[in-house]
Amino acid sequence: MKVKPLAVLKMSCIFVILKPLLLLVALQILFDDTTQAAPTTNADTKPLSNWLNRSGTETTTTTATDEHSSSKAKSNLKWTSRSAWQAAPAIHIPTRITGAVGGVSHVIIHHTATPAAACRQSTNACAATIRAVQHNHQQQRGWDDIGYNFLIGGSEERAEIYEGRGFGVVGAHAVGYNARSVGIAVIGDWTADLPPGPVLEKMQDLIAYGVQKGHIQRNYVLLGHRQVKATDCPGSRLYNELKEWPHYEQHAV
Template sequence: MYKTIGIIAVVCVFLPESMTIVTREEWGAKPPKTPTLFNGPSPYVIIHHSYEPGACYTAKECQEAVQSIQELHQEVRGWSDVGYTFLIGGDGNVYEGRGFNVVGAHAPGYNDKSVGICLIGDWRTELPTEKMLEATHKLIEYGISSGYIVKDYKLLVPIFVLLLIALLPNIMMAYVTREEWGAKPAKLVEKFRGPSPYVIIHHSYQPGACFTTDDCKAAMRSMQEFHQIGRGWNDIGYTFAIGGDGNIYEGRGFNVVGAHAPGYNNRSVGICVIGDWRFKLPPPNMLEAVHNLIDYGVSKEFIAKDFKLLGHRQVRDTECPGDRLFDEITTWPHWSAFPSQSNKKINV
């Protein structure tokens, strides 16, 4: 026996009765602003946790949790809809998000070729319940049997949900380590006690934007060489960098004193969005990666919950992170108008 479920009123699928799904109408979803379809099947399945809201264990709590996630994604982040393809509640139900073959907003660089599954709750120090894991397995198995997910799919686990690697084999990460991009050793590593009260956004200006992983790795190496050799610093100056491929590139890492913002290097996370963003905005996958990295930092207590978001120009006389990117971050939660610097700018 099967029942019909509408996916954003565009795609209809048949789900076995053994898998309980709560439709968008049932959990009280608002309409998506601009749903966009892609051709399946998806070669990737990406696992997330919500962190906040926390775990829900009744249908009422889970419906409210999904509503709050959609509100955050639509109203605060300006996305078309809740970012995930599906969500899993502590009641063991599958909650319909954007649905199969609909472009998501959950994994930069993979939104048009993946199924994003969010397990509602904070799963940093413990595993989700057995019925949540079982529902996740059933959803993936259904996706394969119905042709929405390829049989030899890759499971990607973003850095915010590492405990969930117990779910399935063949794990990948949308995160590039120092070793992977070919970093030279740091001359000196000085640590500070977190969490960081500031997040500071930069652009590289030069090198310009990179849109393939090979190009972004080369950009990281060139920045490190410039910082170590040209400026005599211990290492690449930034805590992390974001590539046009949507990947997060490890720089000095959390709680390591940086060289990116005078007066703030021992109390901030410096994120460089690779490219020149004076006149145009970075593509959505880069901005999503910045948001995801910050969310992860807060969830792991590397970044204070009440952190202040600044542009580099606010702590140094520079046009960094570029007029267009700076205008964008002033609309983000946590941006602070203070401190501010003079209007004299240099290309850094």
């Protein structure tokens, strides 16, 4: 019988010792590969920017939608809808404005001559004031609905636009001009005081929106209510402010 060289014997011994260890390592690797969870993906997951608006707050408010535009375009301008301020239904079907190519020709500014404190307090209190104005117009004056197309109220910190009859609907705010104008009422009595800055800014935004969407002509005429009727409306302080605005006309046309 031949005797194996010493080196061969040493290698055989090392293999016998290491074989169980190598087998355990191989089994452990195989076990890890078969039990490790695959990375999960969710096809419905959307980037955070899709759920947040530009100011970084959750988008829960709806933007004002141009219901009368064929493109259904949306604007960043927001307003409180009739349903949100709990308007009563119109007594009769609203009369649509017809024949106003490119939009109505006039914007007429009013004030409600009611206390402005409610709108400085909260949107809920302001909505209650608007409901009272609507009740007066419908029940006391016998009109189909609140007379204005839009109302605006607020404080030095914020302001809100409230939908009255809306764009494209004949109002009841200026005899002889209802079918060719948008009537905007600033909530409060602005005889001695000027409305807060945010309220004036919202008024300008609303007019610009109307022009952009084709509800108001680009060369519209801006008037105070007193220019088309013997009244103090929209209050001397507010009326003097309007004189400095673009499109104001001293003589009503």
